[in-house]
Amino acid sequence: MSPRPGFVLEVDRSSPPSLLWHGEGFRLERLPVGTRVVHPPEPLAAIEEPDEAIRHALEHPQGDSAPLSALLRPGMRLTIAFDDVSLPLPPMRAPDVRQRVIEAVLDTAAAAGVDDVVLMAALALHRRMTEPELRHALGDRIYDAFAPHGLLVQHDAEDPSNLEHLGQTEMGEDVEINKRAATSDLIVYVNINLVAMDGGHKSVATGLASYRSLRHHHNVHTMVHSRSFMDQERSELHSSNWRMGRHLAASGVKVFQIETTLNNDTFPDPFRFLSRREWEWTARDRATYLATTAGLARAPDRVKRTIFQSMRAPVGLTSVQAGEVEAVHRLTTANVYRQQLVEVEGQSDVLLMGLPYICPYNVNSIMNPILVMCLGLGYFFNLYRGKPLVRPGGALIMSHPTPWAFDPVFHPSYIDFFEQVLAETTDPAEIEEKYEQSFATDPWYIHLYRTGHAYHGVHPFYMWYWGAHALDHLGRVIIVGGDPAAVRRLGFKSASTLPDALEMAEDVVGRHPSITYLRCPPLLMADVR
Amino acid sequence: MRLPAFPWGAPTRPGGVPLPPVERETGVYYDTSWSRRYEARLARALLLEGVTRPLVHTVIPPRVEGLDRIEGLEAPAVFAANHNSHLDTPLILSTLPRRFRHRTVVAGAADYFFDTKWKAAVWSLTVAAVPIERIRVSRRFLELGMGLLADGWSVVIYPEGGRSPDGWAQPFIAGVAYLAYRARVPLVPLHIAGTSEALPKGARRLRPGRTAVTFGRPMPPDPDEDPRRLSARLEAEVAALADEHATDWWQARRRAAAGATPALSGPDAPGWRRSWARTPPSAASRSWPHKGP
Numbered sequence: 001m002s003p004r005p006g007f008v009l010e011v012d013r014s015s016p017p018s019l020l021w022h023g024e025g026f027r028l029e030r031l032p033v034g035t036r037v038v039h040p041p042e043p044l045a046a047i048e049e050p051d052e053a054i055r056h057a058l059e060h061p062q063g064d065s066a067p068l069s070a071l072l073r074p075g076m077r078l079t080i081a082f083d084d085v086s087l088p089l090p091p092m093r094a095p096d097v098r099q100r101v102i103e104a105v106l107d108t109a110a111a112a113g114v115d116d117v118v119l120m121a122a123l124a125l126h127r128r129m130t131e132p133e134l135r136h137a138l139g140d141r142i143y144d145a146f147a148p149h150g151l152l153v154q155h156d157a158e159d160p161s162n163l164e165h166l167g168q169t170e171m172g173e174d175v176e177i178n179k180r181a182a183t184s185d186l187i188v189y190v191n192i193n194l195v196a197m198d199g200g201h202k203s204v205a206t207g208l209a210s211y212r213s214l215r216h217h218h219n220v221h222t223m224v225h226s227r228s229f230m231d232q233e234r235s236e237l238h239s240s241n242w243r244m245g246r247h248l249a250a251s252g253v254k255v256f257q258i259e260t261t262l263n264n265d266t267f268p269d270p271f272r273f274l275s276r277r278e279w280e281w282t283a284r285d286r287a288t289y290l291a292t293t294a295g296l297a298r299a300p301d302r303v304k305r306t307i308f309q310s311m312r313a314p315v316g317l318t319s320v321q322a323g324e325v326e327a328v329h330r331l332t333t334a335n336v337y338r339q340q341l342v343e344v345e346g347q348s349d350v351l352l353m354g355l356p357y358i359c360p361y362n363v364n365s366i367m368n369p370i371l372v373m374c375l376g377l378g379y380f381f382n383l384y385r386g387k388p389l390v391r392p393g394g395a396l397i398m399s400h401p402t403p404w405a406f407d408p409v410f411h412p413s414y415i416d417f418f419e420q421v422l423a424e425t426t427d428p429a430e431i432e433e434k435y436e437q438s439f440a441t442d443p444w445y446i447h448l449y450r451t452g453h454a455y456h457g458v459h460p461f462y463m464w465y466w467g468a469h470a471l472d473h474l475g476r477v478i479i480v481g482g483d484p485a486a487v488r489r490l491g492f493k494s495a496s497t498l499p500d501a502l503e504m505a506e507d508v509v510g511r512h513p514s515i516t517y518l519r520c521p522p523l524l525m526a527d528v529r
Numbered sequence: 530m531r532l533p534a535f536p537w538g539a540p541t542r543p544g545g546v547p548l549p550p551v552e553r554e555t556g557v558y559y560d561t562s563w564s565r566r567y568e569a570r571l572a573r574a575l576l577l578e579g580v581t582r583p584l585v586h587t588v589i590p591p592r593v594e595g596l597d598r599i600e601g602l603e604a605p606a607v608f609a610a611n612h613n614s615h616l617d618t619p620l621i622l623s624t625l626p627r628r629f630r631h632r633t634v635v636a637g638a639a640d641y642f643f644d645t646k647w648k649a650a651v652w653s654l655t656v657a658a659v660p661i662e663r664i665r666v667s668r669r670f671l672e673l674g675m676g677l678l679a680d681g682w683s684v685v686i687y688p689e690g691g692r693s694p695d696g697w698a699q700p701f702i703a704g705v706a707y708l709a710y711r712a713r714v715p716l717v718p719l720h721i722a723g724t725s726e727a728l729p730k731g732a733r734r735l736r737p738g739r740t741a742v743t744f745g746r747p748m749p750p751d752p753d754e755d756p757r758r759l760s761a762r763l764e765a766e767v768a769a770l771a772d773e774h775a776t777d778w779w780q781a782r783r784r785a786a787a788g789a790t791p792a793l794s795g796p797d798a799p800g801w802r803r804s805w806a807r808t809p810p811s812a813a814s815r816s817w818p819h820k821g822p
Binding site for chain 2: 277281
């Protein structure tokens with residue numbers, strides 16, 4: 001049977017309660033009659049022979065590009081860059097698609113006699129990956145062949161000796177990327193395109209860039225004018241990246257882009273009920289739900305986190321394309337939409353979402369309050385094409401425990417941002433103007449970023465900017481079941497139950513509001529008409 | 530009693546959501562393969578030889594005619610009979626030559642014999658029933674039937690698709706002939722008489738009496754023959770057997786040659802006249818049909 005598309009269901013008296021994610025847990029909530037529930041599509045069929053498909057894509061490139069084997073020659077400098085630990089979510093079941101692709105690229109390079117090969121994690125300002133994470137993404141075969149020789153590196157955006165400034169775009173944006181990559185004869189960039197935002201010129205222009213370059217598009221103005229940043233056609237973030245990408249090409253940086261798309265088969269057995277529509281839950285699903293919720297209710301946070309973070313998604317490869325960046329990306333975007341797009345008619349007064357335990361920046365870590373804001377107001381709010389699911393001035397209700405908890409190793413600057421900056425103001429523009437520079441240039445944060453596993457000092461600012469469009473658009477943000485102090489610090493309202501939250505929302509949007517529940521994950525993208 | 534609410538109990542279904550296709554296990558989807566395993570066959574053989582056949586020969590003693598016509602016939606074959614009563618199946622199974630008897634399945638209406646698992650299990654075990662849709666021979670049954678025939682199993686099938694409501698035959702479904710045609714096995718016409726008196730459709734009590742089973746000449750598959758034409762021939766053959774049973778072989782052949790064989794479906798008239806035609810004045814007192822002057 002072919003997978004069923006996503007759809008919008010209006011809750012009626014016979015609808016069962018809906019599953020609502022709540023951090024490292026979930027619960028069933030009976031939604032008011034008339035609530036629209038946006039259900040994600042079922043997973044598309046995965047490619048049966050992924051390795052064959054990858055090799056076929058390398059030799060049958062898109063756009064104005066020669067096959068990979070024709071681009072490789074003895075004596076050349078080859079840099080293979082790949083997406084970092086922030087993709088895919090949750091981490092996929094081994095073998096990771098990066099491993100499959102890079103093994104195919106390396107096979108081709110070996111056949112062509114290329115000796116000078118460097119593998120590079122395209123971190124931008126993200127934290128460095130740990131050895132187990134690299135091994136999971138690349139596989140032991142690649143790790144053991146490259147890491148001991150220092151040929152598996154992680155991009156360092158704060159190493160002045162290893163950055164190459166390639167001039168400015170016509171809009172005056174600095175283009176500065178990793179020197180090794182910039183001086184290579186060929187960059188092969190290996191993408192995992194989980195959402196429509198990923199890939200394209202953003203891969204190299206962001207993934208291998210420095211703070212000096214990133215600040216041109218990672219700022220409040222760009223984010224407010226990206227409506228949404230998941231829709232490349234209407235995203236200022238993408239426009240800036242595209243200008244930089246074209247500038248890179250004009251500067252002689254040659255990129256062979258490889259993009260892969262995955263289906264939304266997100267949860268492994270026995271958690272498949274999390275993807276299933278509630279009225280189709282079997283007795284086994286219900287028993288698993290009851291057992292899981294009962295177990296989670298008694299488990300300490302650390303145990304819960306360990307359980308969820310060890311979850312590996314059984315996602316399958318739905319497409320792979322390689323060649324010239326823009327031609328490849330057009331095809332990739334179509335394939336992402338093929339899996340994720342759900343048509344929704346019109347906006348509503350209230351948007352409801354249950355936030356899960358993971359976002360791109362807390363893999364193997366804690367989802368701190370800033371990341372809660374980023375996931376809800378940044379990622380989930382922007383999962384639309386056309387217009388937001390909620391009307392201007394509407395209310396957003398998110399369900400998440402929002403603990404006042406931070407990972408001091410991965411997120412040191414987040415702690416200070418939360419304690420110092422958000423205590424003063426939550427206005428993105430003011431934050432950007434007053435505080436960004438001091439955090440971005442703080443030598444301690446830079447040291448931790450370069451030598452430890454810390455996100456860059458400026459990263460929490462970007463997380464806040466990520467939600468700037470939503471903050472600008474919404475009349476009120478309410479978090480259900482969150483730590484009241486942490487929620488207040490974020491500038492949001494705290495509610496203990498969903499009915500309370502809906503009542504609080506009525507203060508802003510009026511009585512009997514229309515409600516839309518975005519039942520995500522599995523990932524979907526609302527095509528709002 | 531109030532049922533437990535979701536998730537302790539089963540979820541309710543929102544309005545407007547189409548029912549998903551469910552994996553069905555009854556009806557035509559019932560898997561009967563277990564009933565053809567050695568243990569089930571042994572149990573069935575014991576039941577047939579120890580219980581069914583003695584009962585049939587005692588309660589509805591059959592007169593079997595035309596066995597000579599299938600003397601040289603080897604399994605597998607498709608036996609197609611008119612259908613009046615639930616007694617038809619045990620009667621046929623009791624009168625089939627031994628080389629067919631224990632390696633024959635009976636096509637039974639999926640909606641009647643296979644609507645629940647226990648009924649399906651009972652009929653699969655006792656008479657080796659396999660589910661078939663009443664109104665047509667579906668692709669599913671065709672595949673099953675062809676597989677069984679290829680494995681050497683014969684098939685008893687009622688081309689009318691169900692028991693006759695008034696004793697007169699209903700139109701034959703062409704799919705039965707198509708099965709024999711596709712599987713390239715001989716089609717054997719069979720005529721049964723007497724069971725509609727012993728246990729007609731809707732009856733609650735069995736009235737013991739004599740029955741008759743007439744085997745027709747096997748119709749070998751002809752790859753050039755249209756299955757619909759084969760089906761028409763089958764219907765004509767069964768009608769000729771009925772005529773032969775009511776009169777005698779020669780009269781029946783002559784009438785058949787002249788195209789004057791009485792139709793199996795009876796006179797084209799309102800209900801009471803059809804019933805009237807089936808019961809000549811003295812028939813009520815006889816357990817054996819009148820064979821003419």
